[in-house]
Amino acid sequence: MTGEYRLTVPRDFLCPITREIMEDPVVLIEDGRSYELYAIERWLRDNNTSPMTNKPLTDRRYIPNFNLKNAIEEFCAQQELISATNRFLSFNIHYGRIPTEWEEKPMLKIRISLLGGSNVGKTTLARYLQYGEKANFVHLRSTSTIGPDLIFFYLDQLYEDRYVIIIQLTDIPGMERYESCCDNHFRSCHGALLITDSTDIDTLERIELYWYEQLHTKGKEHVETTLVCNKIDLFEENCDDTYRSIYLERAEHFSSSHSMTICHVSALRGDNIQVMFKQLILRILQNKTLLKQITTNNDLIYDTSSTKKDKMQKTSTIQLLNSRTSRQIDISRNSPINCCKYF
Template sequence: MMNQESMPIPRDFLCPITREVMQNPVVLIEDGHSYELFAIETWLRDHNSSPMTNQTLTDRRWIHNYNLKSAIEEYCSQQHAIASLNQFLAFNVCFGRIPSEWEDKPTLKIRISLLGGSNVGKSTIARYLQYGNKTNFIRLNTTTTVGHDLIFFYLDQLFENKYVIVVQLTDIPGMERYESCCDNHFRTCHGALLVADSTDIDTLERIELYWYKQLHLKGKDDVEPTLICNKSDLFQENCDDDYRRIFLANAEHFASLHSMAICYTSALRGDNIRAMFKQLILRILHSKTLLKQIKADDNVYDTASVHLSDRRSSSISSSQETNISKTSSTKCC
């Protein structure tokens, strides 16, 4: 889903008279060239010659060029799709309420899980995505996650010109005694951020031996994982050359072995956090299988919401009827 350049307009799609893309092309029978219908009709009112050859016409009839019209319509459709895609790729990830003008539009929910051990910086990553570079807030308010935290974002561009994209980010507790509560998040997430502390190589090993293995066994077949090597600021300042070389080699090998993206971040400074999050969202939306699942989940959610609403309405109606009946009985007495 990289930015795509517009295709050059084929010369045959341009009317020789108007020099614009034709919408209703016709072929002038005698000279064999195609023109925009209104343009050739206007020309023939004032001329008795071919616009292309300037030769006198003995036959002023024309016929519709349906093949050319179909080719032009396909080209315009492709151009519109490219323009829409390029506009969507400029999206920002926003935290807060969805704009009121989008309330009636269909919604697709992307579920992303933050996975990794304690003290690797998962919560700091989540807080940075929420509040940006307000580092004082992050430092004062980041604590060890005990239960999973849910944070919701939305994209400020419509997907496919109609869908509101909501992103549910789940910060999973990293302590071992809470690992049993993570199974549901393995099963339901579309993407995962596997976070290791780049100053502690044991956290990378834990990603390999537990978190990725559980995600692979219990998660969706096409879940999109990203390896996050966090605390790159401390990695550069406090780790010696030998440690850095070993850590980088192990991280690159693990990511390459499982064909996953790798990103080096500093959650405290905000290095690469938003870019990493945006790229994961794009990879999820680019996956045909995941996108199909997300759309199916959205339809199930909408249907369930309608049924729940119907049941509530029915319950309210029954309650109202009961109250009316009681009131009537009381009046009769």
């Protein structure tokens, strides 16, 4: 036990002899105090006095303290939950395959959509999350996104010390003629980043009048959203005070009127990208309705994959038996012994 941990432990949970939290507490009948079982046994082998009062004992009997034991176990379970939560809060987002040792663990998939018009920086933002500072050296297409791009990430900490968290990031095309292919992503996402170009106030208006309305109409009722003001580097360098004041006031009004988090980022420099995603992921996991949907979907996926696996195993077994049978038939037909018997 660390000193920091002991500060949170009720005094009654600590054995007076060992000063450690008890695992098997017993009550010494004569002095009415609780001790760790092995500690009081060792004490009574060498002493005939109470460890607390130092008075001679006329009755050396002790009995289990089940109520205290249950209280300690409940406290330890709560501490472990807090510890697991604190470990999870230090997670980072990684691109690529999950570690081999996690492949058999249950997985929860969180779907996040990038929403916004063309040229607001959705793809640049996704690539920065994917490649980090190396994103500037990665060759990117110069054309606009013409279909939903899917990028998968994972968190490097287990949720509740059990679940692997997979993030499906969907870069939805911002051009109007591709809107019909986005409906499914509105309906299925758990979180959405509404991305605007800070240097172009029309992109904020497009978020207000179209993207948010589409998400609200077609998406989940409890989807978590963040208003992302991208290109803050150009906003600070190239925009005058009047424009900045108007843009910021309008963005704040829109986000506050919809109880939405607002985040100022630079997808090019990487400012606040990781923080923004972490906050959104944590809000999704803290949303009981969304977490229930994610967990339910995970169970369905697990059942489906198990069924497919069983079918594949059965199919492979049948194929193996059939191949063995066919080989036996071929052998029997070509065998000299069987040929002699046949003739």
